[in-house]
Structures are given as structure tokens and as C-alpha cells.
Amino acid sequence: MGQRRSPLDVVELELLAARGWRGTEAERLGDWVLRAGGGGYSSRAHSALAVGDPGVPLPAAVRAVEEWYRARGLRPCVQLPGRQARGADAVLAAAGWDRDEDTLVLTVELDDRTPEPPAPVHLAPQPDEAWLRACRQHGDGPLPAGATTVLTGADRVVFASVRAEDGAVLAVARGVRTDDWLGVSAVTVAEGARRRGLATSVTRGLQGWAVREGAGYCYLQVVASNAPARELYRRLGFIEHHRYHYRRAAG
Template sequence: MAIKAIPAQPVTRRAVRDLEAAAARGWRALQTDRIGGWLLRAADGFTRRANSCMPLDDPGMALDDAIAAVRDWYAERGLPPCFQVPGPLELALGPALDARGWSRSEDVLVLTADVDDVRAGARDDLPAVRIDDRPDDAWLGCYHYRGDELPEHAIHVLTNADQVGFASVDDAGQRVAIARGAVTDAPSGRRWLGVTAVEVAPTARRRGLGSHVVAGLAAWAARLAATHAYLQVEETNTAAQAAYRKLGFADHHSYHYRSP
């Protein structure tokens, strides 16, 4: 008997809004505001995610006025205006920004998986993953956002979530891998683990430590009743994508940034 393959169901705009709302709670800015269904976020410039407008739904006013209000809001805080735009939610906003000369940059994939699949990737031959509710100095010393040292206020962004865990793997007294996890609820009620800040020490790479530390976070999140996990990875980072796909992650949607 022939078995017919069932194609993957397309991701709906509702599902994208739901996940991005949960992700915004997992990497929460220090200041937030709203223009209708647009979420404004600022965090003194640390990470584009925490310093950009997420257009989750209709702004409740004419696009011209809404875009101008975004520019004014960021100007008041000494920050450049920026949108984080999920592809399925562009609709009228994308052409409007094109017409105003806003450039597009940094295409990012959002990958999702079942938490149970991810935590099955833990390895007994590697040191155990420890989870703390705050990052210690060794954790912070391992995290280099875009290769740079962290600004002092970064700690406030990293810890600004209701349920956050900082995963560490130590080997022979050295910190060899880290990751950050945040468990948040989407508007639909689905409980997500958001995985960010995955880093492996240069001297410890090619041992599977990145996947191992992510699996440890998934085990922690399962104890908090999270059922699904997401992470963001640049489209050009094919090596990281391959490692995450082995843990069960698959494409959900993509987003990019827009700046004038």
C-alpha cells in the first residue's frame, strides 16, 4: 500500500502574531509603549530586538501617522527608529516603508520545535547543564553580543522576564557553553521556551556543546510546563541552523529589520 506524504501546513498570520507576542515577553525591553497593535520597545540600544517596533496588528491610525509616531517615539529616547517586521505581517507596511526609503537588513529565521524533542538531545558523555536564575560573572564573560563586550545595562535586559534561566556547562573548571532561556505564555495560551544567547567557548567547539546546552534548557522548561521552543538564527548562519535542525527545530517564519 502506498503512503501519501502529507505536506506541512502553512503557518498562518495568527500563529506568527501569537509566537512573536510570546517572544517579545521573553526578550523584554526596558521601556514599552503601543500604537494600536504596534509594540514599541526601547532598551538603551542593547539589541535590535529590544529597540524596535514590532507591528503585530493594525496600528489603529493611518500608516503615515503611525510611522511618524514611531520616528518621534524613538527620537525622544535618542534612538534610531527601527521596525522588526515578520514576513507574513508586512502587508501594507512593507510597501509603505519602501516608498519612504527605509532599508531592509538582517534576515532572520524563526525555528520552532517540541520541547520533548529538544530535551532528548542531551548527552550523557558531556558535563551536566546547570540552570541559574541570574547570570554569574563567568556566564557574562562568555556572552559576546555580536562579538562585543556587554554594556552595563545589558544585565537588565537579560533578566527582564518572568521565568528566565541561564544555562551553563563547565569542564575542568572552565565555562565552555552558555545559553539563556525564557518561558512565556502566548496569547493563545501555548507556553513557549525562547532560546537565546547560545555560545560555546572557541576552545571547546565541535564537541556538540551548543546542542547539549540547548537540550538542558529544554529539560528545565519542561518542568515549567513549556511545550514548545523557538529560537532565532540569521539566514546566513547555516552551521547553526544544521545543528538546531538535528534537535528537531524546523522553519516557522522569518523576519527582518527596517531602518530609514
Template sequence: MSGVSARDIGHRVVVRHQLDGGQATDVIGVLQSYDDRTLEIRHADSTPYRIHREAVVAAKPIPPMPLRRVDAEQLFLTTALGRPAAETQYVGEWLLRASGGWTGRANSVLPAGDPGLPFSDAAKQVEAFYLERGLPPLALTRIGHPEFEEFTGLGWTDARPEKSDALVLHTTLDHVNGVPAYEVLVADRPDAEWYAAAFDGDVPAAAPAVMEGPPKAAFASVELDGRVVAVARGSMTGHWLGVDAVRVDPAYRRRGLATAALQGLARWAGPLGGRRTYLEVEEENAGALTTYTGLGYVEAYRYRYLTKR
């Protein structure tokens, strides 16, 4: 079967094969599995299609699907589901999140949709929610969107003026799921080694609840010289793979380890129906941004945290 092998798993292929009646037909999709007897193609709608190798007439890899325009409103909500907070409440459709102060995303309001109240009244409820928990009021607001202007008009100010914008990037999954250059272990639960590689010092108390909270989560790691030197976390929300907690030991950077971890997570997500992927990065993190854009990620939107002091 010239042109296709096990190394093409995770990439788009076209396979011409004979049906029982003798007619030939083409199947296009992502190569899901490949062995001595069969290969399995996953269509764009995630339907698997198994083909016996003796029926194959021809097969070859084909370029990835063009990157389609993203629904930024859907993605804005998806990012919250991929990393759920320890505690949540709603003001109308606004999502209030609290997790003991660990990370801005897990301790801020996501002002998406209709709060069911005048904006100023909803903002007061947001303030009260966080002050009751001893946390600073935070709103994750997309730059250039009406809620950003509404909050600033009520006296909310930049919570982190010393930091650059946070960028939410996205791409098609088969832009990312190439063969990793290193062996990547993907586990359903993180162990002590994973957490030790993901954090400097003690693991924040809220971290396990937040990171292990989604119904479908995976924890990737790469081991070199007898220890874990690179990690990343993935979560599935619908057909979206969210990636975060990407960290490489400083002594092992610039070796493609972050890329390998992302590719390992992308290959985990494919059989679960993954079709697209997103991640977040601060604009000032030039190294990470170069890695991600090199894998085909592009900006969907950017945001900042606003606070009421």
C-alpha cells in the first residue's frame, strides 16, 4: 500500500478500495489505526470506517483540511468547560468561578450571554460573590467586545497592567497530530511526577480539583534521563481539545518537547471525536508563541482581567 504507513496515523489520507460487489470507492479522513490486516479511517464527523488491507487499491496522505473560521462566542464558553472551577454560580448566563485564588481563569467571571439584570446590577453581584470568598473581583473580558467597555465604564480597571494580553489560539486537530519525536505517555490521571514537573514547589491546594475536574481529561508527559521533563494537560469539550499546563524543564528546552506533548494529546483526542484544538498563551511568551504558531495555531481572540478595587 504505497504511500501510507503507521507513521501516517493522525493525518488525513485518501484510500481507494474495492467493495464486496467489486466496485471501487474512495474514503477520505484521518488515519486512525493501521496494522497487518486492517486500517481505520475517521471521517470529519468522527464516524469510523474500517477497511481490510487486501481490498485497498491505492492510498496516500493528503494535506490537512484548511483552517475554518472559528465561532469565537462558542470558543469563549468552551474554554471554561475545559478547565472547570472548584466552585461555580451563575448570574443569568454569566459564569462565576472560584477556586481558592489559584489562576485567574478559575477565579473570575466569564461574562458571556445575558446576565438577566442591568449590567451595573450584575457587576455588583459579581463583586459580592468574590468579596464574600476573600477574593478580588475579577472579570475575564475580551478586548474589543462590549463587556470590556461596560466594565471599564463602571470603574473596573486592569488587574494585571504589568502583563501582556492573553491570546486564545485555535487550529484544526490534524494540523497538530503528527508523529511525536519523543515517546509521550498520556494518562487519565496525573501522578506525583507529573505534578512535580508541572509546578515549582508545592502544588496549589485547588489545582487537583481544577485540573482533574473535566469528564474527559488527559495528562501527557515525556521522560528523559530517568525523569519527567515535559508535561501538558488536555481536556475534551465536544469536538474541541483544550491544551494547557504545558511546561518543559528549563534544562531541556528548545528540543521540541512541548511540540511532542501537544502531538501526544492531539492523538489522544482524535479517537474521542476531536476535530479542533485551542490553547492560551501570553503574548510576551515569545518562545511558546513561536512553537504554537509553528504548529498552525492562530489567534481567535485576546483578553485581559479587569478588577474593581
């Protein structure tokens, strides 16, 4: 699998990724995208994506974001990707907003030489109940009501799983094709099935599907503290494209 520089910059890739992972409500503030919906599932679906120019001075943009989320009963949250968001980050920091850890956005080029997955992978256009039970929020709890809306809210989406002979779901992942990109998310392996290459299997299964669909690149997000996942994706050829973090209003 060859690797070359991604053809999208930070803003372009974040806007593309936002199309593949949506809440149920979105509104523009200049170039920024305010997102909500899904019953509190996923920070990406419940944050303002701070890319480009909000169309007003940054302190006014922060106030507008806070009012928008408070009106919906949500804690205001802003996603700040790459160097282009440093100005907004400084204003939010000065206002006392809490900072989360970094999330890495990793990319890899795809081609028809993508290796076959080590284990058979089942692909489906919708997640069944077994898939949803296996896909735990933050790896440790059941999905909240509304999560399915976020997971299925894209035009070309597929749900990968590895299943035991008795039908038990051992590993899951979600893939979405947006333009010529595959987005991989929700990679989860059952505790008793780890260290068996199943995360590799669902990732490779999605990549093979995307190549057949005509995609040429793949992206995914992983928190900086998740060393095992970062090592896995390094072995699969991913490189860091950029980083982002969230800031959340106090209280």
C-alpha cells in the first residue's frame, strides 16, 4: 500500500469528516458548523467545528456558540483542529473553557493491494441489535438513545463485524464513504477477544469495501492516550495528518 501526502488540508478534511458523522441538527456561524443531536452521543456530533472564519469577532462567536448550545440544554463544546484554530482556542482558554486531550487524525492511501482481513468480516448496510450491543460508548457502557441516528446518518455507510460460530459479535466498526474517502470509526473489540487481530480485520474489511466503492484514501480519529490503538494503526500504514481537541464551557 503506497503512502503519499493527503490531498486535503486540515479544514477540508474536517469538513469532509463532518459530513460522514452528523448529528440531527446543524447550523452555520460563518464557516463554523454548530452540531447537535443523537441524545448526547459523540462529542463530534455535539460540538461547534471551528474551521475558517465565523464571520464575527472571536469573542462574539464564542458567545453565539454558548447561547446556541445552552438553548438546547447542552454543555457548549467547540472542536479545534490544527493550527488554524489557535486564535479561537486562545479566546476559549481565556474564557475558562476546559480543554480535553488531543485527538489524532490519521490517514492512509488505499489501493487494490489492501491485504485481506485476517478473520472473515460481515458487512451490512444497517447495524443490527447485536452490533449495537457490541459497540459500547467509550468502550465501557451501552450506547445512549439516539446513537443509532448518528451512526446511520450518512449517505454511504456500512457496518462491519466479526462473529463467532454461535453468532456472538466479537468486533465491530463503522465505515462511511464521503467523496473518495473512507472514514473508519466505532472500532470496538469484545474484552475476551482482544489480541487476536480482530480490530485489524474490521479495519481491513472496511478498507476493502471502500476500494471496491472507488475510494482512494482513509481517515480515522484516535485519542492521544490510546497507545495500543495508535500502534495498531501505525502497523496498518496510517500517519498523522493533524490533531484537534475540544474545549467545553465551565459547568
